[in-house]
Amino acid sequence: MKRILFGAVALLFAAGAVSCSSSKKSAGAAAPAGMVEEVNPLSGPQYRSNAEYYRAVQNGVSTERSTAQKIAMQNCRQELAATIQADVKAVMENYVKNQDTGVTAEQKSQYQELAYTAVNQQLRDVQIVEEKIYRQDNGSFRYYVCMQMPKAALESAVEEAIAKDAKLNLEFDRAQFKKIFEEQMAAFSQQ
Template structure:
């Protein structure tokens, strides 16, 4: 019994070592095509249910201009992604609540969303950055940034509470219901991949 267990363990060990040492097969591409690997991009840089992410590239003859272009493009992309998701959440949330003047409430939510996004985009975290020099002598700057949904929700909640206390617009604001709607929308996004 002992010898067969040792023999079995040895076979499993040899098989796993040989399997892990195999080179990964390259996917054969059509003639004349070659794969381009873009720094700071790929699945690990996709938005998921807990974090909004974006990546971009900027190119210039000046290193700092390349970086500013990349960061600006990346923040724009992140803001668009957040705005689209928050718009869907807001629509679902507003439609599920009873409001006297629905149009005015939706407009206020949209303005609030823009303010929160502008404020939060400034506080994003850089998760990847690469600077390369091209053969033409220009600089390309690649960057990826992220913002957690918790940070976004916290900021949104603070602004929403302030808005709901205004005399002009008494909003029946329920953070837990909004958060639940937000999380459901983020779950849909994660499952869409």
């Protein structure tokens, strides 16, 4: 009698274990036939842009370790530059629209040019958040990098660039610019 009871309990546990393991498999979506999911090692929230930092993650592949690193870093800087320039353009356009005095097309162009120059200078000082390198089956290297730039440093650099231009500085409303810049950064971080 004990053997039958013991066997029944063991059978129940085995059935429970099998049903639990099969539910775990069905919880994750399987990749379509002929495709393999590639995992990005730098994909967590700490690698995404937020209210304080612009961040970008890129990778580079090469048979040379240093070349893979250079490709990834260059791609990362380009992604940061594109994102930042789009935001700076929106800030400058909103700033010009909100000015009480009429801003000429030439002044608008000068504001944007100075802002882009400041962005390019700041891109030289980006910080590496994290980097990882993998050797692939074919012998090549895959290098991942996450880089960031503080938004506050960018704001200061744009303000300083405009302040250095005597003509634009006379008409530059720092408080208005700061307000618009912070609104744009808050909107960006909520995306």
